[in-house]
Amino acid sequence: MNILIAGAGKVGKTIANELSDEGHDITIIDSNSKVLEEAISKYDVIGVVGNSASKDVLEEANVQNMDIFIAATSADEVNLLSTITAHSLNENIHTIARIRNPEYAKQAYDMRDVFSLSLVVNPEKQTAMEIARLLKYPGFLKRETFAKARVEIVELKVLEDSILNNVKLMHLQNTVNARVLVCAVTRNGESYIPDGNFVLEKGDRIYVTGETQQLHTMLTNIGIITMPVKHAIITGGGKITYYLAEELHRSNIATSIIEYDEELCETLASKLPFATVIRGDVSDRAVLDGEEIDGYDAFVSLTGMDELNIVTSLYAHTNGVPQVVTKLGRGEAPDLIGNMPIGSVVCPKELCTMHIVRYVRAIQNSKGAALTIHRIAEGNVEAIEFEVDKDTKHINEPLKNTKTKDNVLIVSIRHGTKVSIGGGDATYDVGDSVIVVAQKNAAIHTLNDIFEE
């Protein structure tokens, strides 16, 4: 498809890269020629310099022949005006806009017909929801959902005293007494897609698939105490904090917020009367100590500075806060940060990118492309969800009779409401959704790609 992206910021560039990889033709508009130049020389895309809300620029970018328009500039107003203009020049275009300002977020969604929007993406809100999800069911480092949220992949760390230590994977289900499957393991920076003979060791980060309920059973059985979070402390008072505090309040989790900026503190205090807003500099340990962070059961670092977030999260971890979440704005170098004890890492830009990419895939889905793709194991492994259609090979054949490529694993099959995890006797039928795990370089684009020729 022909896709037009406004804004060559981090989100715009990442979307461009993902979609270009998937075979779409990408045009990027940005008013800054230097930024645009950087994107063009890095990815196989074409650029147009200018204001994406201007009719002339959109016409120059050939909006008439585009299938999708993604407005991801830094200004909400420009994004909205851009989508309206793009839609009036081409009424068949799908428009996606990133709207970040909480003051617009609701109206943009409610008035999406007026703004000609097919999808509104709010990265900050999404991040807040993601963090809230992690806090509601603590114990997992990361959670990714598939198959209409019935199946999840969660990330865990095998600790020295864990009963998982030295367990052979074929005995895993008996050990944890739950129907779950380990679909990827990261050990010493290397990622593996393990088979039944793989033995877990301490320090492994494992990626476990299963139904949400089964995953919780497992968590209880391996002794990770999943005490519900009662008190959470958030550093930084930005947009994510605002959304997160609201969401946590809804789940009856008490929230304290530490923010340095006085004006922002006052705004937060007036908008979030249920939260405790503290004015202080989180880079000063005395402030954190004064708040007795070791008394909280969740610590979320959301300041605008990645370095500060990492350091404060490390501090919270050393002080024994059980659940730590770190926001990283840049989201680079997951391999370096992955081994630091900073709890769950969330990256708003990545979430936003994946959301948009998923939407584009859904538009295109007629060709058997993936429904969902999650990058796990520091981005080295992809967990991909497909829907079985009539062109899929090996329908109704037990999996043990088929030959899949090396480093590719069928982890689950959802048939209606029934989910099966692993197992050689499982089969799939048209309409089922199948989740496959593969090394990133395996080039799996449709379900048929997983089988040996």
Add this chain to the structure above:
Amino acid sequence: MNIKMIARIIGYILFVEVALMLPAFAISIFMHEAAAMKGFIYAIVIALIVGALLCLFAKNAKRDRFYAREGMATTGISWIAMSLVGAVPFYVSKEIPSFIDAFFEIVSGFTTTGSSILLEVESMSKGLLFWRSFSHWIGGMGVLVFLMAIVSLGKKNQGFSLHILRAESPGPSVGKIVPRIKQTAAILYVLYIVLTVVDIAFLLLGGMNLFEACCIAFGTAGTGGFGVKNDSLASYSPYIQTVTTIFMFLFSVNFSIYYMIVLRRFKEVIRDEEFHLFLGMIMVSITLITWNVLPMFSSLKEAVHHVAFTVGTVMSTTGYATVDFDQWPSFAKSILFILMMIGACAGSTGGGMKQVRILLLLKKIRQNIHKSLHPSEVKSILVNGRAMDEGIIDNTTSYLIAYAIIVILSFIIISLDGFDLETNVSAIIATFNNIGPGFAKVGATCNFAAFSPVSKLVMCFDMLAGRLEIFPMLLLLSRSTWKRAR
């Protein structure tokens, strides 16, 4: 510097060259030219072995670390490697006994210069003549662009091959015309092939035989200038000369203009300022030169015919000739000399400084004059209604300075051979701007055989530097390019 990735691309280029040599090889088989066949076999075997070794060496090349400097280095080295292999058939067949001469000849071919060291071409074997002309066609659009049109160089769809497109294609601001580099390269080549085929068809209609029509069309398309007769195009009919005139002009226009025409975006074509400048320059030069040389021809029609051809051959930097313009009065020659340096439009197959650079410089001068009148005036340089980035203007001025320095140094070196000033200056200008013939002893009816080997190598460098717009070649000479090698 990502040496392995560079090596891999050069390996690919050698394979592509082998494929491109096959038509000429087939002709020499068909014509039973034993010496030429032997030459081609040597070249093909060498290219295959070296290419295979390079690919073996580059087996686990990192495909992602590829930046502008790698793009430039790849381009520079590829062209040298291609020329070294391309010279082998001439040398092995003993049709050009000295390797330096053979190298000069093929560099002149690939860079679409058309300067020759051959005193006499008609006795040359057909296979080699074809290879010589075909090298113009390959070099015109660029062999790396061709490679990009057929394979994806990057990991998945990364854009780094844009650095190569930029290094190989002429013009100060090279961009893609569609999002995919592969498609961009393919569109350029399709346009190029279509125009060439149309040219061949018109030449065939004029009664030319297929072999000559192909050779002449290749020379025109690449704006090269190697002919298949000793008197270039002088002995062909006026019809063929007129067809060639028209196509020389067509091939010196930016190819994105043709793509715009295909897309029916005529508005952008009509308001293209470089195109305006190009047309204006053609009209003014033809008028002035015709007025100057009118007494030498029997009729106005004949004068216009030959002047148009000559202006076309010089502006497009082709180098064909229908008359010996070296005999023209010095006013006409001066204008031709200026046109030689300016050359064709950016994004065409022609050489020279490029029209758009002149346009930018004229606008820059106007801006500076304005600045001295209104010191605090803020004025941006607009081309086609769009403000030009300071970087592009910077690049243009540094290009000009590098251009001047290389011309001066080359001029001094070849002066050692003891020829007159006009010969030396025009030899350098003619090779550097990829034109072919100059004036005096390197004029339209003469050749470059008399220069010493050192001078020939200097001119080889000039031809490559001119074709690749200086920086890829200068980069290869810079020590810091190689210092960071891992």
